[in-house]
Amino acid sequence: MSQPSEKTATTRIWDIFVRMFHWSLVAGIGVAAWTGFIIGPRALDIHVWIGSLAGALVFLRLIWGFTGGTFARFSSFLTGPRQTIHHLRELADKTAPRHLGHNPLGGWMVLALLGVIAGLAATGAYVLGGTFHAGPLAGWVSTSSGMGLRELHEVLAILLLVFIAFHLAGVIFESYRTRENLARAMVTGSKEMRSGDEPQTRLAARPLAFVLTGVFGLGLAVFSGLSMSHRTPPNAPVSVVGTTYEANCTDCHMAYHPSLLPASSWVQIMATLDDHFGEDAWLPPDTVTEISAWLGAHSGEATDSKPALVFSQLNSARPMEITETPFWKRTHAHLPEDMFTTPPVYARGNCAACHEDTKTGWFYPPNIHLPE
Amino acid sequence: MKKGMNGRAAVFLGAMTLAIAGPLFANPARDAIIAKYASEAGVSTFSAKRGKALFMANHTGGKPTTPSCITCHTSNLRGPGSTRVGKPIDAMAVSVTPSRFTDIAKVEKWFGRNCNSVLGRLCTATEKGDVLTYLSSL
Numbered sequence: 345m346s347q348p349s350e351k352t353a354t355t356r357i358w359d360i361f362v363r364m365f366h367w368s369l370v371a372g373i374g375v376a377a378w379t380g381f382i383i384g385p386r387a388l389d390i391h392v393w394i395g396s397l398a399g400a401l402v403f404l405r406l407i408w409g410f411t412g413g414t415f416a417r418f419s420s421f422l423t424g425p426r427q428t429i430h431h432l433r434e435l436a437d438k439t440a441p442r443h444l445g446h447n448p449l450g451g452w453m454v455l456a457l458l459g460v461i462a463g464l465a466a467t468g469a470y471v472l473g474g475t476f477h478a479g480p481l482a483g484w485v486s487t488s489s490g491m492g493l494r495e496l497h498e499v500l501a502i503l504l505l506v507f508i509a510f511h512l513a514g515v516i517f518e519s520y521r522t523r524e525n526l527a528r529a530m531v532t533g534s535k536e537m538r539s540g541d542e543p544q545t546r547l548a549a550r551p552l553a554f555v556l557t558g559v560f561g562l563g564l565a566v567f568s569g570l571s572m573s574h575r576t577p578p579n580a581p582v583s584v585v586g587t588t589y590e591a592n593c594t595d596c597h598m599a600y601h602p603s604l605l606p607a608s609s610w611v612q613i614m615a616t617l618d619d620h621f622g623e624d625a626w627l628p629p630d631t632v633t634e635i636s637a638w639l640g641a642h643s644g645e646a647t648d649s650k651p652a653l654v655f656s657q658l659n660s661a662r663p664m665e666i667t668e669t670p671f672w673k674r675t676h677a678h679l680p681e682d683m684f685t686t687p688p689v690y691a692r693g694n695c696a697a698c699h700e701d702t703k704t705g706w707f708y709p710p711n712i713h714l715p716e
Numbered sequence: 717m718k719k720g721m722n723g724r725a726a727v728f729l730g731a732m733t734l735a736i737a738g739p740l741f742a743n744p745a746r747d748a749i750i751a752k753y754a755s756e757a758g759v760s761t762f763s764a765k766r767g768k769a770l771f772m773a774n775h776t777g778g779k780p781t782t783p784s785c786i787t788c789h790t791s792n793l794r795g796p797g798s799t800r801v802g803k804p805i806d807a808m809a810v811s812v813t814p815s816r817f818t819d820i821a822k823v824e825k826w827f828g829r830n831c832n833s834v835l836g837r838l839c840t841a842t843e844k845g846d847v848l849t850y851l852s853s854l
Contacts, residue, residue, distance in 0.1 A: 624828070
């Protein structure tokens with residue numbers, strides 16, 4: 345039995361940029377999904393960086409869509425509804441031809457994937473800016489509106505997974521239908537030449553235009569992002585360092601940031617210092633007056649931050665205890681009980697044992713380091 | 717010749733160190749605080765032994781979470797203590813923390829708070845003097 349050793353003629357379809365873009369995006373979306381869906385807030389920094397890179401990749405792909413060669417160009421694969429319906433009819437009749445580049449459905453898939461990823465990058469920057477007051481929009485978005493857009497970011501993330509599933513299904517279907525391994529073509533860049541291939545007048549890529557536009561566009565994005573990120577968020581948490589509050593209250597415990605409780609809770613705490621969570625924490629009256637005024641001026645109501653917002657919802661039976669709030673309980677429920685009763689944490693109220701930035705009032709998730 | 721000079725210098729330095737370290741235990745500010753308690757109590761000396769007994773004992777009149785001084789300060793007073801939320805407290809022994817009991821406002825604040833937490837009442841001048849005398853002797 346002999347194998348035909350005739351070498352099939354191939355033709356280059358996917359250029360090196362399209363292939364690098366595709367597989368980098370696969371890796372990037374993989375890491376973003378893993379950090380976003382599975383690891384959670386602790387991996388926020390990685391998630392943000394990989395999301396920014398994905399956004400940059402999509403941006404470059406958009407430019408390549410106008411400056412790349414034939415098969416990379418949107419004009420070669422984005423078709424109107426009439427041609428798309430025609431393609432669907434052909435598929436139903438089993439008369440659809442093989443397409444060297446994207447078929448009409450594949451073209452729409454590309455646009456949908458690029459659009460959703462761009463939307464994820466944009467909503468991600470918005471959520472990051474508002475929720476954690478980090479990134480380019482740190483000083484431009486309020487906490488509540490940033491947190492409000494988180495759901496949309498999540499919906500887009502799920503939509504992306506659905507689109508990826510469609511994309512894979514389409515690739516598998518088309519590979520079987522046309523007896524051609526499309527995934528391998530995205531690796532090698534080449535497809536087999538066949539009789540009946542559509543005649544092509546191939547457009548040449550314009551790499552110089554691509555590089556110039558890409559460098560200029562990304563440079564502008566990075567520059568404006570960095571410039572924008574310098575804006576101080578309005579009503580940011582006050583600094584605790586050097587205050588009378590810090591000097592007196594940190595003798596026994598960490599400095600609970602004034603924004604972690606509403607003013608009414610601080611009033612109650614300062615009025616009951618003789619029985620302060622089971623101890624006498626007496627202070628001279630003038631010190632009490634000074635600290636009370638400072639706490640009132642920088643309480644949760646006066647601060648725009650995620651901790652201030654989430655801890656404003658108190659446990660009405662125990663309004664002086666941050667660790668009794670629904671948010672605290674929900675976000676700490678996964679931690680083992682004995683972690684809070686043994687060194688080096690000792691107590692639920694010792695936030696600083698794990699949160700490195702308690703004094704700033706931000707409580708940024710990547711600054712959490714659980715004890716060994 | 718040079719060696720001899722160094723030897724004498726070492727003796728001189730040693731003597732100086734003793735001269736400084738000696739009064740360290742008898743800081744004038746701390747002496748004044750103890751003298752104030754002595755005049756309030758109408759006594760001339762305090763008892764380190766009584767101070768130790770008060771400091772180490774378990775009491776019942778105060779808040780249930782703090783039955784004794786050593787609940788937080790621990791029985792090793794040359795080592796650090798720990799507040800109920802894990803914040804370290806400098807050693808109480810004056811030999812380890814020389815700045816202890818040199819600020820009357822601070823001493824009064826903590827006697828006020830802690831006597832109430834542990835005993836459920838204010839401490840007498842005699843008790844304060846005894847405890848300070850005990851901790852200064854460590």
